[in-house]
Amino acid sequence: MGGSHEFIIPAETPWLCDSTVQRLFAAFLDAGEELYFVGGCVRNAVLGAPVSDIDLSTSALPETTMAIVKAAGFKPVPTGIDHGTITAVRDGQPFEITTFRKDVETDGRRAVVAFSKNLREDALRRDFTMNALYADQTGRVIDPTGGLPDARAGRIRFIENPHDRIREDHLRILRFFRFSAWYGNADLGFDADVLAAIADLSDGVLDLSKERVGQEMLKLLVAPNPVPAVAAMSQIGVLSKILPGADPQFLGPLVHLEEQSGTQPDPLR
Template sequence: MDGVTLPPVEWRRRAGLDALVDALGEARFVGGAVRDALLEMPVADVDLATPLPPHSVIDRLKAAGIRAVPTGIEHGTVTAVLESGPVEVTTLRRDVSTDGRRATVAFTDDWQADAARRDFTINALYADPGTGQIFDYFNGLDDLSVRRVRFIGDPLQRIAEDHLRILRFFRFLARFGDTPDPAGLDACTARARDLMALSRERIADELLKLLVARDAVRVTGLMIERGIFAPVLPEVVSPDRLTALAQAEAAAAIAPDPIRRLGALLPQDPQLAEQIGARLKLSNNQRKRLVATATPHPESRPRALAYRLGVQTAVDALLLAGRSADAAQVSTWAVPRLPIGGGALVAQGLAKGPDVARALRAIEDQWVAEGFPEGSRVEEIVASVLAQALRAHR
């Protein structure tokens, strides 16, 4: 694939980007932006690599009137804040030592040395900002052309350097790949237990990204087959419910959701879901949703379910039950508010206290059961419940 150049994609015209490149003097686009542009995919983040030391980067940006934030300066990263958004500028690096969780780096001016420390060949592509010329040190373009995810160098060594690369291998396979590189797949299988050394936050971050990738269902099945989950999530033993969920999401035209999909991989046990949510250090809201995916819901009417539990939880439950049409309907429904409050009941003669709460519950139950009627029917429901409550206290 000699002579490949970066296409004239829109993000190359981002406001302030040319000024940033000019200020640096020597820099190249690197990583995801180059890869995704060549695949004609949307690009979210733009990164630049430069041989300049971090403090020189800061000095040059300040001289050019560009705000510089030392977001990861010990690892060579400075964030340039442009009017069109942030751009990370990272000094070329080589690894000095690694322990599977973090690396000690030294700065260098050797582009190939910087490429050599990256994980996969498709992530080690650089592009000249001016000409678009691609610099490819490890045949990443060939791998990209056949959508192959391949480690740079010896896969076992790369995994030993950073155990998270096991999950990244499968995430990139799910997002970009058609077939896994056999040596990489075997290395991930052999070293799956290395995942136990990682923080659960890092595992959760990679896993949740993987679960919404283009080919997540097939790749998740491959991971189960290869025993990748066993060391850290032994509860994941079958892709069947995830397969059914993905089909339901597609039928309802509802975007994949990582927590919903994680719920599909787990046994339907609320207590276990709570334990796994805590194990993965999920946020309180994520844990609550995960538990809800494992909890039976006696209410079967779609809108009543959404009213009682919230739209998001209802959509999760309906999709997991294979009820695509109901999920699609509920997903865009504006949940109404009960059109009466306790003050109105007191004004009509009901004594303040538990009687008001009981009457409101009765009104709400009838209102929900009838499908959230409006106008005169609400008045009739209120009058009926109020009459019964007043009679009970005569």
């Protein structure tokens, strides 16, 4: 990573300079373990977008994480310990900390994971390059997959091979369109190779639970302008599989009405 592809989150960023967060980092570093901010908080800091949740990733195994946070004065809650996730709570503030992971088995819905000590392995199991951004306690961004230039350009790019990433979890088909609606550069359009991969594997959305599909579609539809993404979904046959009879041509007037009424899109609802 170098030159224009470097980024440091401003030191005055509230969640970065928060004393409770920095206490966590000090505890892990003193124990000889790595700890990083990861995912949405880093991506949104790069894009200048609001940050709602702080997720952390560590080289420490879950049992070690439990011990470290307890010794540092946090309450450890094993919210998803089988998958490597611990929630550290202090003064009512929860921090989700997950051990580096790698996929060992996938079925298109849920992955079986193994713990890892390697940040790059953890990055490679994620969906899009812009979601595989990490930051250390100083705000320096670590970019193992080229996510910084992609995020800045508004390019939603799967990590390595799109077919492989989609086969791991078919929900990534819907996530691609949701992220395109929120973070994509409309002038770039949709990558033809990605759309071809989605079309090839689109039957996989039929295996997803209605709850997972519904959550993704709601997040997509409250984007500032979901029309191009929904139109692309319709064009390659995804929309008819999850919402039979849906017609994207009615979305345009609805978006216009929202604009006229002053309704603001909300990425967090």
